[in-house]
Every structure is written in structure tokens, then in C-alpha cells.
Amino acid sequence: MTEEWPTPKLSNLRATPPVGFAAQVLHRVGVPVGDDRVVLVDGPVGQVFVAFNDAGICHVAAAAVVEEDPARFAERHRRRFGRAVRPVGVPPPGLLPALRDGRGGGLPYDLTSVTAFARAVLRTALLIPPGEVRTYGWVAREIGSPAAVRAVGSALGRNPVPILVPCHRVVRSDGRIGDYAFGSAMKRRLLDNEASLS
Amino acid sequence: MGDARQPAYGDEGAGLVDRLAGDLDAAFAELLAVHGPAVYTTALRVSRQPADAEDVAAETFARAYAALRGYPPERTRALRLRPWLITITLNLWRNQVRAASRRPTVVPLANAGERHDPASGPEQQALDLDGRAQLADLLVDLPEQQRVAVVLRHVLDMSYADISAALGCPEGTVKSHVSRALAALRTRLASAAKEGRHSEEVRT
Numbered sequence: 433m434t435e436e437w438p439t440p441k442l443s444n445l446r447a448t449p450p451v452g453f454a455a456q457v458l459h460r461v462g463v464p465v466g467d468d469r470v471v472l473v474d475g476p477v478g479q480v481f482v483a484f485n486d487a488g489i490c491h492v493a494a495a496a497v498v499e500e501d502p503a504r505f506a507e508r509h510r511r512r513f514g515r516a517v518r519p520v521g522v523p524p525p526g527l528l529p530a531l532r533d534g535r536g537g538g539l540p541y542d543l544t545s546v547t548a549f550a551r552a553v554l555r556t557a558l559l560i561p562p563g564e565v566r567t568y569g570w571v572a573r574e575i576g577s578p579a580a581v582r583a584v585g586s587a588l589g590r591n592p593v594p595i596l597v598p599c600h601r602v603v604r605s606d607g608r609i610g611d612y613a614f615g616s617a618m619k620r621r622l623l624d625n626e627a628s629l630s
Numbered sequence: 631m632g633d634a635r636q637p638a639y640g641d642e643g644a645g646l647v648d649r650l651a652g653d654l655d656a657a658f659a660e661l662l663a664v665h666g667p668a669v670y671t672t673a674l675r676v677s678r679q680p681a682d683a684e685d686v687a688a689e690t691f692a693r694a695y696a697a698l699r700g701y702p703p704e705r706t707r708a709l710r711l712r713p714w715l716i717t718i719t720l721n722l723w724r725n726q727v728r729a730a731s732r733r734p735t736v737v738p739l740a741n742a743g744e745r746h747d748p749a750s751g752p753e754q755q756a757l758d759l760d761g762r763a764q765l766a767d768l769l770v771d772l773p774e775q776q777r778v779a780v781v782l783r784h785v786l787d788m789s790y791a792d793i794s795a796a797l798g799c800p801e802g803t804v805k806s807h808v809s810r811a812l813a814a815l816r817t818r819l820a821s822a823a824k825e826g827r828h829s830e831e832v833r834t
Contacts, residue, residue, distance in 0.1 A: 442784035
């Protein structure tokens with residue numbers, strides 16, 4: 433068969449499932465995802481605890497907010513997820529470059545602890561590149577719920593995987609920086625650091 | 631999170647059926663990693679509604695898990711995984727379309743399905759988005775049988791034998807759907823390109 437027009441590049445239309453998809457399915461069908469494990473690693477502005485299981489990363493906390501104490505992180509983890517977490521030495525693949533570059537989009541996440549609405553909010557936050565910010569209203573519009581600005585704010589405030597899912601890149605429309613789970617000062621440091629990199 | 635394996639679309643995962651037959655729970659994450667992209671892409675490109683595509687893809691794997699739980703090992707070992715999964719995906723999608731036709735329509739988020747490639751830079755993303763969105767729009771206008779056939783053949787790169795198995799129709803029929811779909815796409819792309827040049831000329 434001769435081709436007068438080049439075949440349109442249909443392979444460009446390949447898509448990857450949304451962030452957290454595999455974890456969602458594994459939980460739904462009841463496949464065990466293994467113990468939660470935690471590593472302490474260097475983040476963009478100080479060390480961070482990152483907890484993960486076989487389905488993906490499920491919990492991130494700045495080490496400073498738990499006084500660099502693995503036992504206090506474990507306490508926080510159990511309070512939030514009702515599960516134990518065991519310290520390990522080896523970070524999951526891709527974690528360190530994602531933290532260094534501020535690009536957490538390619539990592540697997542276990543976001544089964546939050547609602548579908550919150551997952552949509554977090555997936556949208558992942559689209560904001562390092563060095564840039566968006567408003568709460570922008571996120572609300574992107575997920576198709578332009579009136580849900582406050583709900584977007586609380587979903588971001590309860591982000592189980594901050595820093596990697598960059599809720600710190602979402603700010604108030606009046607130019608103020610807005611709240612942050614680890615305090616506004618940390619949010620400012622994260623943004624200043626990203627501005628200096630780009 | 632084991633190895634960060636990113637399988638090619640054509641990769642069936644050597645020995646995966648044996649691992650599924652041996653220990654379903656241990657191997658199921660691999661099935662998701664290997665075939666998740668093809669299943670999700672199929673759901674997304676035939677329907678073009680990102681939220682529905684995720685539901686259909688998740689439901690596909692839930693059904694697949696339930697089926698594999700009930701299959702004797704020899705039946706699992708005999709499966710051709712990709713055509714089998716795609717058949718489930720397409721059945722679920724058709725059921726959903728039928729159910730949705732009895733409900734008020736939801737307006738989809740424009741381009742929302744094109745947006746998750748946060749790994750590439752913003753400029754590249756914008757370029758990719760234009761081309762992909764245009765092509766995806768043209769695809770949606772094709773008649774259903776042509777659209778499904780061309781998605782499986784040229785987006786997923788499935789063999790005609792596998793497509794024929796997935797659709798339950800002869801290879802000759804699949805080939806004719808694919809070539810009609812390509813002809814239609816070429817014509818529409820060519821006229822879109824011409825219009826594009828005209829508008830450029832008008833502007834300058």
C-alpha cells in the first residue's frame with residue numbers, strides 16, 4: 433500500500449494512567465501492598481521522612497516537624513493511617529531525583545487515604561512546574577469545580593504527600609502566600625528555593 | 631514499589647501468565663504495570679472523557695482480578711492477556727455509553743486527559759498538547775468500529791491477530807476498518823493543515 437500522506441503519528445496518543453491508579457486498583461481488589469516503610473532523606477529545604485508501600489508513596493513529613501525523630505513520625509503515621517511504619521535504609525527508586533528537581537510527577541503514589549475529590553486536586557497540583565505558582569481558584573477551575581475554592585484549600589492542606597505533590601505551589605489570589613501544613617515559613621522557603629533554581 | 635519497570639506497549643511481560651497462575655496477588659501489580667497504560671489509553675481514546683476512562687480502566691482490572699481468582703491455573707496460562715483485557719475494557723465502555731445515553735450528559739473537561747505528562751517541560755507540553763488534542767478530536771469523529779480498530783492497531787501497536795481476538799471479528803474486517811480510518815484521518819489532517827496555512831496567510 434503506497435501512502436500519499438504520512439500516517440498520522442497515532443502513537444503520540446498513548447497515555448499513562450492517572451497518578452495513584454495502580455494503588456487504587458490494588459486496594460479495591462484487596463491485594464496486599466506490604467508493610468509501610470519509611471526513609472529519612474535530604475529534601476529541598478532540610479530532611480524529610482517519606483513513607484511508602486508496594487503500591488506507592490503514601491506519607492511525607494518534613495523531619496523538622498517531628499523533631500527528626502523516627503518514633504514521632506511513626507506516631508504521626510499511625511494516627512493518620514492506622515498502620516505501623518518500619519524504618520528502612522533504601523529509598524524507593526526515583527525518590528531522590530524527584531526531591532532534588534522538584535518533579536514528583538513520575539513516582540507511584542498510594543493516595544487511597546484521601547477522597548476522589550482530593551485526589552483530583554493533588555493530581556492537578558502535580559502539573560505545576562517548579563519555580564511557578566498557581567492560585568486555589570486555578571486548581572478549582574482545572575478540576576471542573578470553579579466554586580469549590582475552599583474545598584481545594586482544605587484538600588491541599590491535608591495533602592498526605594507534601595513537597596513531592598507540590599501543594600506549596602498553590603497560593604492565594606491576593607498575592608499572600610497562604611497556609612501550609614508545615615507552616616507558612618516553610619512554604620516561603622520552598623518557593624524561594626525553587627525560584628533560585630530556575 | 632519494586633523495580634521502576636516501564637514496559638513498552640508491545641511488551642506482553644514474558645511469563646506473566648505463569649506468574650499470575652502461580653500467585654495471583656504477587657503478580658497482579660505487574661499486570662497493572664505492564665497493561666495499565668494500554669487499558670487506560672484504550673478507554674481514553676475511544677471515549678475521550680478522562681474521568682470515565684479512569685473508571686473504565688479500574689473496573690477492567692477489578693473484573694480481570696475476579697476472573698483470574700476463579701480460573702484454574704491452566705486456563706490462566708492459556709490467556710492472551712492484552713486482547714483479553716482489551717475485550718473487557720471495550721465491553722465496559724459500551725455498557726457505560728448505553729447507560730449514559732439514558733442520563734443527562736456531563737460536559738467533559740477540555741483536554742483534561744492530555745494533561746498528565748508532568749515529566750516534560752511546559753513548552754514541550756504545550757506543543758504536544760496541540761498536536762495530540764487535534765488528533766484525538768479527529769479520532770472521536772470516526773465511526774465507532776473504525777475508531778476502535780485504529781486505536782488498537784496504531785495507538786497501541788497491537789497485531790491484527792490480537793485485535794481480531796479482542797474484537798471477535800475476522801482479521802480482514804479489522805484491516806478494512808483500519809485502512810478506512812487512516813484514509814479518513816489523512817484527509818482530515820490534510821484539510822486542517824490547509825486551513826491552518828490559510829489562517830497564517832490571512833494574519834501576515
